[in-house]
Amino acid sequence: MINSSSLFHFTREFGTFRQILTEGLRFGYCYEPFGDIVAKQGWNIELKRNGNKLNCAGIAIPLISFCDIPLLRTQEHRKRCGDYMIGFNREALINVINATKYMLNPVQYRCHPFFDEQLEELSIQKSCFISQIESSEIPIGGIEIRKGEKRDEMKFSNLIMRSEIREKYKEEIQKITAIDSIIGFSKPYQGKCGDDYMSEREWRIIIPDCNRPAPNLGWLKYISKEQFEHYKIKLLDNYPSELYLHFDCVDIASLITHIVVSKESERNMLIHFILNSGNNFCGCNLSEEQKVNLISKITSFEQIEKNF
Secondary structure, eight states, X not given: OOSOSEEEEEESOHHHHHHHHHHOOBOEEEEEEOOHHHHHHHHHHHHHHHOOOSOOOEEEEEEEEEEOXXXXXOHHHHHHHOSEEEEEEHHHHHHHHXXXXXXXXXXXXXXXXXXXXXXXXXXXXXXXXXXXXXXXXXXXXXEEEOTTOOOGGGSHHHHTTOHHHHHHTHHHXXXXXXXXXXXXXXXXXXXXXXXXXXXXXXXXXXXXXXXXXXXXXXOEESOOHHHHHHHHHHXXXXXXXXXXXXXXXXXXXHHEEEEEESSHHXXXXXXXXXXXXXXXXXXXXXXXXXHHHHHTTEEEHHHHHHXX
């Protein structure tokens, strides 16, 4: 089997796995480094905006990562991503996400420098569209905001939350979202240390920047790896509820195809956990029948390796 009919989400810790099963999947920020072109050209744009120092070389995107590696071939992937996994019916998940403001797609892997340069140029274009929206004259609260005037309301992060702005700049927003879809679903075929990213067979759910759930939960652009790590620590201290993915009005027991723990001894622990978890599972309400259905899908990688 080349492709799995399910999409798998892995995590490292049993406690984190149980939290996913209770509260649902959550979007995490993924840091994507850019090359020298975007660091330099993007800096010219940002310098006019906030005067930061030239230490910016990447972008951080809110996303949820999956893979479609067949279960029997996940051993190397588990070394990097953990031995706890929840699987979703791929076609059903595509239909669910297509009905939301998010995007689900397989990652496109790149190796030629041309594609890196194009991504960098697209990032510059996105900044230009954002600057265009911010610098326009927009009435806020009955007060005319003039070009160049500095106010929090003039920031893109706040403007994009307003329906009249979204309507007025529909064309620019569509272009920004198109750029996000190209950048967000693109990844180098290998890491700087030779890591084989292509073997991960990654899929992603991303939040396009214009569909951010709150003003402060958009893409982070032109930041260094150090700045990103600092931001991630602050985020984990008080994780925003807006970054959880909830499957409203969906039969979650049918959507989920696999629930896999590391060891067989943890299987009974997870069965007990589901039976005594009330009616909440992945942020959804569960019936007793759905609980039984989900329990039937629990296995362990220890058992899989022993049998196959």
